[in-house]
Amino acid sequence: MAKNFVLWAVIAAVLMMVFNNFQNVGRGNELSYSEFITAVESGQVERVTIAGQNITGTSSNGESFETVLPAYDDKLMDTLLNNQVKVVGEKPEKQGFFTQLLLASLPILIILAVFMFFMRQMQGGGSGRGGPMAFGKSKAKLLSEDQIKTTFEDVAGCDEAKEDVKELVEFLRDPGKYQRLGGKIPRGVLMVGQPGTGKTLLAKAIAGEAKVPFFSISGSDFVEMFVGVGASRVRDMFDQAKKQAPCIIFIDEIDAVGRSRGVGIGGGNDEREQTLNQLLVEMDGFEVNDGIIVIAATNRPDVLDPALLRPGRFDRQVVVGLPDIRGREQILKVHMRKVPVADNVNASVIARGTPGFSGADLANLVNEAALFAARANSNHVTMEEFEQAKDKILMGAERKTMVMSEKEKTNTAYHEAGHAIVGRLVPEHDPVYKVSIIPRGRALGVTMFLPEEDRHSISKRGIESNICSLYGGRIAEEMTLGRDGVTTGASNDIERATKYARNYVTKWGLSEKLGAQLYTEEEQQGYLGAAGGGQLSHLSDDTARVIDAEVKGLLDRCYQRAATILEENRDKLELMKDALMEYETIDADQINEIMSGRKPSPPKSWDDRNSSGPSAPASEESRDMARDPDDDAAGETASDR
Incomplete structure (x- = not known):
């Protein structure tokens, strides 16, 4: 639309220039009326043409001239005739009715064209169907059965979800099979799961298996600034779907339009609620x-x-959860088809080392490994590239150009060694996967703890052990630098330990003094919680003081326990610090050697570790479930899933 508008504007400008040039052709010198009369009386004018008040003529020497009759002069003709001037009269040019109408309406037409252009751009009509008034039409993209190549073979790691939706495929292929027995297929299926688990991919696989048209749209595509546009789009979408039935309509991120009514601004008259009402009816x-x-x-x-x-709408919910170890292996094999992998790549070993990864995370892992191999000008992606990609995803990219002083580097080595030693010695703690003093992301050093298997909950003993390991870095600084020499490097550790302790007391009911009761201070519990039960009552001052005392008591006990562990293993702390200063990064095998009192051997390549025996997979076991400082705790995250 914008290109057409500019094109027509250029054409109009060119035509105006040509018209003006034609008008200017043949025009002579301009004379004032008094000069014209003087020239006539002196015999210098041979011929004149009078058209209304415009006078053009030719002088005796052949030059052209023109002038304008300022007012009616009844003596002009006598003057011309007396001086032997040839006079020619022309009728004044008259414009036709349609020409006058066009010239009068041209400004209005230009204003309307500009208005329609901006309306079309504002409503997204430039890429939609129809003209500028098509913003009430559906924006759903239609994929025919021949365009969808995705099948259930391309979806891995969610076998239970695939089983739940297979009967949808059978119904779309043979509806009579269910209708003969009076059965009705669910009209709506809601796929629920964490981001990146493959909900959209599974929906496309259903359409690909059933060989039916597939309408795809986002929930935000329904909502516009004008009330009623979203409802119009819903109606139009279902009208299109009726013409293509049997078919599938896929609405991604439906919470953008399907939130509970009555909790927003505007009551029941705002655009989003009108759109939801129309969707419910359709x-x-x-x-x-x-x-x-x-x-x-x-x-x-x-x-x-x-x-x-409710039943009759989205009455079936299909949970597309995080894949287990077998699912992760299947997902990795699907993505590994697209890259040339070396013979030493073992998808099962990578799957054991990536619990908590979604399908999107695993796809990113394979892609990052391929990028590492490309940077090294390698023809295949080896296990070492997969190891580097996993470290980048878990711990962040290495900042090798960052310059650290020797003092700060030593302090970081003590800090990370404190985390690793306490985590290694407390019960029910995740094994140490890797310790590094190479700056990664926003951290100067990283200590990674990876669980040995998929974990869905955490015990009271495990929570206390996590708090102890978080304080290990701060305590190691105190032991080596003194109370006045500790740094701010433990700020994130203290924040996470405090979150653990507060949830331990207020949410998980693990405090013996307060008992198994909810003391959360959260104001809202989602839109449904707010609409149904409202805010939870505030805590009394006495209860708040007891909670604070319990939290501080738990943190103090864990702090003292971690300090005792490090004091008893001061030799191992120095040994691990020296290893980190020498190698910068140490793995589980080297940590085991340090904890047995031996100097660690140099780091091994992946092939050496893979062939060293059953101890190698320990460093490839799992993912740090508390790597995000914003997570409340691993136990809460697991229970929420």
Whole structure:
């Protein structure tokens, strides 16, 4: 639209220039009327042409001239005739009715064209269907059965979810199989899961297996600034789907339009709620839409309107969770088809070392490994590149150009060694995977603890052990630098330890003094919680003081326990510090040697570690479940999943 507008503007400008040039052709010198009369009386004018008040003529020497009659002069003709001037009269040019109408309406047409242009751009009509008034049409993209190549073979790691949706494929292929027995296929399927678990991919696989048209749209595509536009788009989308039935409509991020009604600004008249009302009616209203299956995806089912989840609408929820070790292996094999991998790459070993990874995380892992191999000008992706990619995802990219003083480097080595030793010696703690004093991301050093298997909860003993290991770095600084020499490097450790302790007391009910009761201070629990039960009552001053005392007591006990462990293993602290200063990064095998009182051997390549026996996989076991400082704790994260 913008290109066409500019093109027509250029054409109009060119035509105006040509027209002006034609008008200027043949024009002579301009004379004032008095000069013209003087020339006539002196015999210098041979011929004149009068057209209204415009006078043009030719002088006796052949030059052209023109002038304008300022007012009616009844003596002009006598003067011309007396001086032997040839006079020619012309009728004044008259414009036709349509020409006058066009010239009068041209400014209005230009204003309307500009208005329609900006309306089209504002409403996204430039890429949509129809003209500038098509913003009420659906923005759903239609993929025909021949365009969808995704099948269930391309989806791995969610076998239970695939089983739940296979009957949708059978119904779309042979609806009579269910209708003969009076059965009705679910009209709406809600896919719930964390980001990156493959909800959209699974929906495309359903359409690819069933060989039916597939409409894809995002929940935010329905909502506009004008009330009623979203509802119009919903109607238009279902009208299109009826013409293509049987078909699938996939709505991604449906929580953008499906939030609970009555909790926003504007009551029941705002655009989003009108759109939701229309969606509810189209899915299960007075008119039946047979042959249309609506699949929606969200990672926030708690905020959806209850009417959207009732039977007849999204009455079936398919949970697409994080894959287990077998699922991760299958996902890795799917993505490894696209890259040339070396013979030493073992997908099962990588899967054991990546619990908690989603399908998107694993795809990113394979891609990062391929990038590392490309930088090294290698023809294949080896296990070492996969190890480097995993370290980058878990711990951040190395900042090798960052210059650290020897004092700061030594302090970082003591700090990370304190974390590793305490974590290695407390019960029910994740094994130490790797310790590094190479700056990564925003950290000057990293200590990675990886669980040995997929974990879904954490015990009271395990929580206390985690708090102890978090304080290990600060205590190691105190032992080597003194109380006045400690640095701010433990700020994130203290924050996470405090979160553990507060949840230990207020949310998980592990405090013996306060008992198994919820003392959370959260104001809201999602839109459904706010709408149903409102805010939780505030804590009394006495209860708040008891909670603070319990939290501080737990942190003090763990702090003292970690200090005792490090004091008893001061020799191992010095040994690990020396190893870090020499090698900068040490793995689980070297840590085992240090804890047995021996000087660690130099780091091995991946092939050497892989062939050294059963002890090698210990460093490839799992993922740090508390690597994000914003997570409350690993136990809470697991229970939330």
